[in-house]
Amino acid sequence: MKARAALMKTYNAPLEIGEIEIPEPTGEAVVVKIAGAGMCHSDLHLLRGELTGFPSPLPMVLGHENSGYVYAIGDKVPQALLGKPVLVFGAWYDEEDEYTIMGEQQFAYKAAWSGILKYYGGYAEYMYVPSYKFLVPAHGLDDLESAAILTDAGLTPYRAVKKLLGLVKPDDYVVVVGLGGLGLFGLQYVKLLLNAKTIAIDILDEKLSFAEKLVKLENTDVLLNASRVDVIGEINKITNGRGVRAVVDFVASRKSIETYMKVLSKMSYYVLVGLHSPLGPEMPIHPMVINEITFLGSLWGNISELYEVAEFARRKKIKYSELVEKVKLKEINRAFEKLEKGEALGRQVIVPK
Amino acid sequence: MKARAALMKTYNAPLEIGEIEIPEPTGEAVVVKIAGAGMCHSDLHLLRGELTGFPSPLPMVLGHENSGYVYAIGDKVPQALLGKPVLVFGAWYDEEDEYTIMGEQQFAYKAAWSGILKYYGGYAEYMYVPSYKFLVPAHGLDDLESAAILTDAGLTPYRAVKKLLGLVKPDDYVVVVGLGGLGLFGLQYVKLLLNAKTIAIDILDEKLSFAEKLVKLENTDVLLNASRVDVIGEINKITNGRGVRAVVDFVASRKSIETYMKVLSKMSYYVLVGLHSPLGPEMPIHPMVINEITFLGSLWGNISELYEVAEFARRKKIKYSELVEKVKLKEINRAFEKLEKGEALGRQVIVPK
Amino acid sequence: MKARAALMKTYNAPLEIGEIEIPEPTGEAVVVKIAGAGMCHSDLHLLRGELTGFPSPLPMVLGHENSGYVYAIGDKVPQALLGKPVLVFGAWYDEEDEYTIMGEQQFAYKAAWSGILKYYGGYAEYMYVPSYKFLVPAHGLDDLESAAILTDAGLTPYRAVKKLLGLVKPDDYVVVVGLGGLGLFGLQYVKLLLNAKTIAIDILDEKLSFAEKLVKLENTDVLLNASRVDVIGEINKITNGRGVRAVVDFVASRKSIETYMKVLSKMSYYVLVGLHSPLGPEMPIHPMVINEITFLGSLWGNISELYEVAEFARRKKIKYSELVEKVKLKEINRAFEKLEKGEALGRQVIVPK
């Protein structure tokens, strides 16, 4: 069957709306009718050909953050799935891979990441998925189009923040840097899972006030605009010079790391999320050793974690719909421009219907 | 009472053998007759005035790695301690400190590290210790003079390697970089605690062959001389391009980190020990995020961990005596020269008797 | 100095209001003017002489859950403590004990538990505390009298529920059995720390509706009256026959364990709190092995955990004042009767002023 799609034909050029061929699903495969396809910063990097290690033959259909309805199924797929709302776990994996059998599917060696590596993604009316085991049920999620963002913007910060579980005390401060699509989820998870006192930071007032509306803050929580205040001085004041137990940095640039590693306390943690910069500042060996600082990279999430995220959304412990601005498929290039300029509040979702 | 001691009167000059006054112990305090005082690389940094954050009024008596006999006690010290062999835990702490009550005494804020901060250390006949709670029983340790090194060279790598407990599988490789005093313990702990396949690296053949004699290697273990082989290429060959699960780096210089961070596998760990270099290479953000690499600083150890190390030595699960070269107090400056030139195999211990 | 106190002169008899002698504090010791002293079920067991292993010479002053103001101090106590509001950590410990240095002070061998073992407790105007290190600052706790209950009713369930951190997923159910003083805190911690779907159980409607008012329930949470419904059938229905991930049982009787161990899922946890019954049902070996069920006893808490509880109360993440019914010292025997009959909602606190 044919499907309308936004095609990346060359790097560094606008996408073209065209047609792709969707294979008939056989065996365990399914075709999903896309409800929503979230737009991720990584798409920008892919569009510029910047993500080394993720080469794909062109043309490519981007979009690795997808939700939809099961539209057609192979003969080995349970019949009951047909027509059901689903989230598409994007890091497609080999079953026999050593990481898969450990439950960390996103690290499987022979990966095929939809919209990134090998397979077409979700900036299209329909999407071919090689096995129904990559689908996570989306029943009970009121806004299926927006729910697409749970599969990356909602999943990646979940894994990142879970790494801090049990390491943070109620008197500790945790800093969240960057309140874009991922950071707004990150802030929600910090509040939900860590119960710490929280310092949320961005350089735009509108993002800070958006965060303030989204998340119920306590009076021990603080919002800081890093473009206007001396954040290091401010955090030192707030923590009486003791520093913070953890930073979750969704900017993860040379500059942000250079700044926030200066506010870490003894026995503290710095979690890096995102691929904006290939390199950071020089490793601060003396403070790292003397204060036992740990720097942790965090990538995406495994499929069990996506089930968990979906359940939190279902139980309304995290908000996702409020973060979403929906965009028509034909307006996708405008959405990319907005993303590039940092003008998107929350997350843009392509709705191809 | 008076005691002979090696005095640091100015930075960057030889120590002078002179006399210090040892206070009469009252309350919980004790005086320890030094059996051995291990010579640590940090002493070199202190001698050069390089360790910022650890200023002490001069003159100072260095030596934070001490063993001996309880020689005199205050009125609140259990009588039975008198004359007993002990190890001196060096990171003296406040009882009410938040880190102390968590069991991480070495991070207490109002620290007084003997031989480093405030109190005279063990390069002396006797040493004043403000509370008997800093003493760890040394019964059953055949060579008390050498056992001094358990309190730092034996303790620091223990904590560093324990951080990897449960994270390493029997098919994984762990790299130990630098086979000096700490690295030789590190190698022993990697074999004992992690049961991984091990790659031990140094730039001197004599250190490699010393390690080979000390530790019982398996046929899956490998020794590499980094001054002669292309270690990155070699490790890639050994691991079939998959990389290693963990590096424990006792050199922790810009160059060593730059090299060995290139051989890390997915979901891997890089532990930094030692204070040789204040700064390392630029943080490799892309690999850290894409492969979820964790960099961990590790400082010293808590007092429970010193009890554990002493017990391993007592049960002969780790060797310490074999690592030691004993040096008379009056020859301490020669020992420093040897340390500086990297000519010391294992660890030098000052024996003041 | 003299202080009015409720004296236990013989087992199984009403307490007598009389006078005790409070020693002058020297060294690290302090005298606390009691603000509140919580009444615990263990006091009943002690009154009946039932708690083997905790013998004390009579007369005894019970009361191990105390708050107050620092009234007098020894010469080694920081002057600034005088007059300050404090919580008294009740499990007094040796500094050199192996459990103390691990941060688990409540397991120290040479323990002296105020109001239980050796020292007089808080059912008195004043209380002698042998070291100021057993005091936890209570600044910012609006109702100091009620805050007494944080030291046991608030602390014990915190440690119990923390054992489940990281083991419970958002789609899992956790059962809280028994909504007395401890159970009401337990329910709060389950909601705060585990973010699970919760089933709260008691046999009295008034306790269930008290819980409902205290804790903000979600629509996935359930309250069950075990005296009226078939709880096993009900829980099976709620969980679609899968069972629950964890039970935190504050009744911990033969009958309660016999009942709720039947609703455990695969890879599940049963936490036992309280000393109501010395023995439970026969261990269900087959289910324990086939489903990998873990049964965990939980005792009290360490002093770091009391700092954490105090901070949660300060930040209003847990409620304590709402649970308290204040009782005058001279009415203490009436309070015991009420406790014995199970008529106390929440926790009774003796206010001696």
Added chain:
Amino acid sequence: MKARAALMKTYNAPLEIGEIEIPEPTGEAVVVKIAGAGMCHSDLHLLRGELTGFPSPLPMVLGHENSGYVYAIGDKVPQALLGKPVLVFGAWYDEEDEYTIMGEQQFAYKAAWSGILKYYGGYAEYMYVPSYKFLVPAHGLDDLESAAILTDAGLTPYRAVKKLLGLVKPDDYVVVVGLGGLGLFGLQYVKLLLNAKTIAIDILDEKLSFAEKLVKLENTDVLLNASRVDVIGEINKITNGRGVRAVVDFVASRKSIETYMKVLSKMSYYVLVGLHSPLGPEMPIHPMVINEITFLGSLWGNISELYEVAEFARRKKIKYSELVEKVKLKEINRAFEKLEKGEALGRQVIVPK
């Protein structure tokens, strides 16, 4: 194709040697030519119809502990597998199951355990395996027939002992109860992974001396014959009345639990393995709470853990060949008799060739 097999036609009767039909493998399925099939105590329970929850239509071919060569493959199986030596992971699982995607395949709901549930096991010349993903490579295992026992006798204690990782200190004692097939592996893992002082217990001198030959004991390790000495008194003496940190009980009968739960220290662990008795003694609530004792059931292992066990065997960190007595298929009933009478030292393996 036809294959000779030992058939269970009725409960409680000798097996009959007969023929079974092995289906042609299609898709992901394979046929394995059995090298060895270990005989497990559970087989006895299955033969008696005692294992509730594991009903299978008769006739059944038992044998869930298997090794062999890949003999025939379906069209979706990598060609390279043909002829390769393999271990068969026995707990066959659904891919989409929530436990499978967490990496705990042995808990999948729609399980099909070869030789136990639904599928014929390995007491036969050939065995049908529905997917090659249940095979673990056995290259480098010198004695493939004996290596069969790694899949259960070698795997189950590995998971059981791993639960204690990080919980045991070098000065702690760990008790291993029962030195049969599993216990001998258990003892090896305790020595290898926990580095504790070990007390190994059985009621037969020949099993104790077998263990002594198999495992290199330290002078802090102890062997006790529970039929001749007062084990509780003895352990109290050895531990100076402090008790042991952990018991790993491979007998797991009412009597064994009743005995060894009396030697547990504060903050201790009791791991139950095996299905000999459905019920144990009454739960000791008071000691469990006062000393924070944890009782843990442990079942089998996941497939990642089998990879780990195979690697330990390959690296000769654990012995397996030494534990095996090989038995011809036609002598299988004699082997069952020997097992029933407790006369088998180590593990019997059926070798059908």
